[in-house]
Amino acid sequence: YYIEQLEWGDMDAQAEGRVISESGACLLYDGQNGIGQPIAETCCAHAMRMARANGLAMVVARESNHFGAAAFWAQKMSAADQIGIVMCNASALVPPWQGKQPRLGTNPICVSVPGGEEKPWLLDMATTTVAAGKIFKAMINGQPEIPAGWAMDAEGVPTTSTDTALIGLLMPLGGYKGSGLAMMAEILCAVLGGGAMSTELGGIRVRGTQVRASQMFLAIDTARFIPLDEFRVRMDRLIRTMKSTPPAKGYSEVLVAGEPELRTEEERRRSGVPVGHGTWHALCQAADRLGMAVPPGATKHSP
Numbered sequence: 001y002y003i004e005q006l007e008w009g010d011m012d013a014q015a016e017g018r019v020i021s022e023s024g025a026c027l028l029y030d031g032q033n034g035i036g037q038p039i040a041e042t043c044c045a046h047a048m049r050m051a052r053a054n055g056l057a058m059v060v061a062r063e064s065n066h067f068g069a070a071a072f073w074a075q076k077m078s079a080a081d082q083i084g085i086v087m088c089n090a091s092a093l094v095p096p097w098q099g100k101q102p103r104l105g106t107n108p109i110c111v112s113v114p115g116g117e118e119k120p121w122l123l124d125m126a127t128t129t130v131a132a133g134k135i136f137k138a139m140i141n142g143q144p145e146i147p148a149g150w151a152m153d154a155e156g157v158p159t160t161s162t163d164t165a166l167i168g169l170l171m172p173l174g175g176y177k178g179s180g181l182a183m184m185a186e187i188l189c190a191v192l193g194g195g196a197m198s199t200e201l202g203g204i205r206v207r208g209t210q211v212r213a214s215q216m217f218l219a220i221d222t223a224r225f226i227p228l229d230e231f232r233v234r235m236d237r238l239i240r241t242m243k244s245t246p247p248a249k250g251y252s253e254v255l256v257a258g259e260p261e262l263r264t265e266e267e268r269r270r271s272g273v274p275v276g277h278g279t280w281h282a283l284c285q286a287a288d289r290l291g292m293a294v295p296p297g298a299t300k301h302s303p
Contacts (some may be wrong), residue, residue: 001204002035003286008207011035011065019040021226025054028193029061030270033210035103036067037288043217044076044084049083051219058190059217062195066090067215071124071261074112077219078120081228085218086110087185089195091203091211092230094128094170097179100156102169103198105134107185112258114222116232126141128170138162141276189214 007012015034017026028048031039043059050057067073070086077084086178090105106126113121126132139162151165152158159165172178190197197215202209222231234279245254275283287294 002061002139003290005065005204005211009092010202010208010210018060019046019185022046022050023247025050027057027059029059033063033212033285034065036065036215039064040067040073040217043072043215044219045303047217047219048077048080048082051077055224056218056220060193060195060214062193062212062214063089063210064191064213064228065211066213066216068080070110071122071258073217074110075120075122077217078112078114078122081114081222082217083222084112084252085189085220086216087189088268089186089189089197089201090132090213091201091206092174092199092201093132094179094182095152095156095206096183097172097176099165100154100169101233102153104172104179104182104186104258107169107182107189108186113235114228115239116229116231116236119258119262120233120237121256122237122261124258125173125184126262127178129178130170131174132170135162135165137276137279139166140282142154142278151293162192169229170194185216189216192216279294 001010006013006284012033013035015032017029019030020030021028029039029043029046035167039061039115043061046059067088072089072272074084074206087107087109089107092102092105094104094106095101096103107130108124108126108131115121135146135151145160146162146165148160149171151168151170153164153168157171158171159168162265165192172182186250187199193214196212201213202211204211222228228299233272239256242256247253284294
């Protein structure tokens, strides 16, 4: 979709972005409709720099685009011994609780915390039951059904049909609680930063519209509270306390946030990344259209 946005002129690869204002531990950034990842890279760097000087820092970017996985940016901050908190708003695909028209995005919330002997604690969650990408992945890979609880039809009735979900609505996580969390992200990103809100955002898959997303990056210097070594020891103790919990029936162990993904990453590094047939076909089509060669060795797909 990034390629199509650039081809259609809906995203500006030449945009440089600019700092609108910087005051103390607060910075407001204008992405100027540039590619989301470079904007996030710049904002993360500002947040970490300002947190080192002030103890914590908050950067809000407006007029941005999709920046990929929020965890990637939060982990940059935790790798610098800071607690990283990242949020963004997104195109409206979700009704507010008790509604049947989209007014909110999946509005992810991510927190990454430095670890000691244990792996860093990482929470990266959409404020919907699942991220929108899972619905599109099911579609592109020819899966006619999705699990119950993921989506609703256009009238707000739950559905397991992939096709119906694509033109319907995503379910807020935990009902009114997910709706409230999505509003929180909308406020901290878009309202606070003077950016596009709710239905003012365009769609990443809708030609002729700019996404106009807003993003928030909060960095906290742990050493301003307690020594870093002590913080790491305390995080290890907390994680081990959680993992020492006897597992409930049907489970073999207790996992903490980020642990399944870290295990998957280790497995992918050993064995490679499986790619669904539909996804692989779309990637090959894009490469062919752009005159790019498929990387050597990347010739297989998952069933």
